[in-house]
Amino acid sequence: MNEKDKSVLTGAHFINGDVACAEGAIAAGCRFFAGYPITPATEIAERMAERLPHLGGTYIQMEDEIASVTAILGASWSGVKSMTSTSGPGFSLMMEGIGLGIMTETPCVIVNVQRGGPSTGLPTMVAQGDMMQARWGSHGHYEIIALCPSSPQEMFDLTVKAFNLSELYRLPVLIMADEVVAHMTEKVVIPRPQSLKIINRRKTTVSKDKYMPYAAGARIVPPIAHAGDGYHIHITGLTHNEMGYPQIDMETHQRLVKRLIDKIRVNIDKITIIEEDGMNNAEVIVCAYGISARTSMLPVKLARKKGMRVGMLKLVTPWPFPEQKIRKISRIKGLRRIIVPEINYGQIALEVERCVAGRQKVITLPHGGGGTHNVEEILDAILDN
């Protein structure tokens, strides 16, 4: 079989994070991609444009990012796994579509390869300034899932994971990558298809006359019927009842919003992933995500060599924020402070602070963007008494 016709390119590859992300999507079953060129995410679209036609999928370049995100919602309602990718300026435009995806419970994946902002900012250079936008950028109160890869390998692995989470919980899942991870080229190992865990959305088994698109029951996530299945579904961004019909009253709204939030909150321990290293008896913990987690590895190692007990805590899923896990960590005996290096002026650090609730000192290690932290500045912060 021609390499181009394979959906899972099993083997070791030397590729960048963007390409690994596209391959992760294809391996997860993504067959529809709508996008708009933007640095530093363009290579994802280019890879999808090259690959999808060989796999019976569709690549379309839309007129803007609003159209891109809306088109992937439409494709998802035809039963096809779909994705778009962008960077800050496009991510701002996608907020509307994210809200529609949340409200209509549409599985899809949105990749934001973060670059320096505000506005056009630093198109070719790294930042992590969109973390709070990912959490709160669309209007209304909702819960979101976001994953932060810190290597090309994780760009592959977490893209597969993002599709699985979106299918399981029926919502847009965000991959909050960054320019360095996306443009870094290194070894990426793609497993054999049979060892990839792929989750597909639960389809309804109810008869056509009894089906209610938003009757979720105890599982909180309703089973889906797609356009063309003969169920004559009605889907709206308005507050809706279990039939999917608009119903504009306080009770319906509260019930709906609570369920959309509960989908994530009730399952938070199943969703959140943190990686801990050297946490036992740690006196200092470095808590980071994305490229900053990788940047922190060397200073942590150097500080340990100097005899300090330093823990490394990587947030793979910054959203939903792993509250309980952070609370537990903040109770480690002998712990004096938690350092949060991130390429912004303190976003996830605020969440850490909230959960630590004054039990420990939380130190923000800010960076305005355009580069990563130096080894020295993280090391100094660890060693600083």
Place this chain on the structure above:
Amino acid sequence: MNHPFDYLLREDRIPHIWCSGCGLGIALHSFLRAVQRSNIPVDKMAIVSGIGCTGRTAGYVKMDSFHTTHGRAIPFATGLKLANPNLKVVIFSGDGDLIAIGGNHFIHAARRNVDITVICVNNFNYGMTGGQSGPSTPLKARTATSPYGNQEPPFNLAYLAAGSGAVFVSRWTVAEPRRLEASISKALNKQGFSFVEILSPCPTLYGRMNKYTSALDMLVDYQKNTVINEKVNLKDAQLELGGKIILGDFIDIQPGIAGHPMPLSEKVELEHTNKKGTEDE
């Protein structure tokens, strides 16, 4: 008592929200008759709306129906159609939704020749929000936000659609329900981007602000000023306050410059992308 179109309507959603005298009921009825006439299986049809009075249409039709965000019916429908080419996808929305906030999507979908039918009910103002002016409001017309008369020239929707690449373009009023039905039916059976503009009275807001005494008054005005001219140069088919209303099935051409409406078949797509064209058939 049963209505002959009960099988296409969500009875549990009736009564609708539209004002008495509004033309949307006639527009919807003509659409349903066209659906019936077209013989397209209802299970394989989907209707997509944006926001506004017309945007509520999706909620009343018993087929797969999507009420999306303001202006985004077309990109949503594009995704729906390209991911499942077996669906017949119809966009049913208003002038403000499709041409103002959704204007960019409109011209690009026409340019791409996406295989969808766009039905635009043009009532010359924003009804849902209380009758403000928009890009289809005729020059000098009064609205809630043009109390001294609209200062901006409007789009000529049919001309815009044709110029953007639509392969079927028509304009009718709700005072011509049979011709409208026939035109929608043609649009539904057309492969490629088809566009039907329906002029429709909004007596509650636009009518009242522009000295129409009733909905009937507006319909009579349509009839009085109607000129059916399918050969018209669309440039000359601009709508003016109190002016002639030129109607017809203006454009009905073979799809696309490349000859392929979207979605492209896999074979065509690969031929285009590889520039090989070696597969024989």
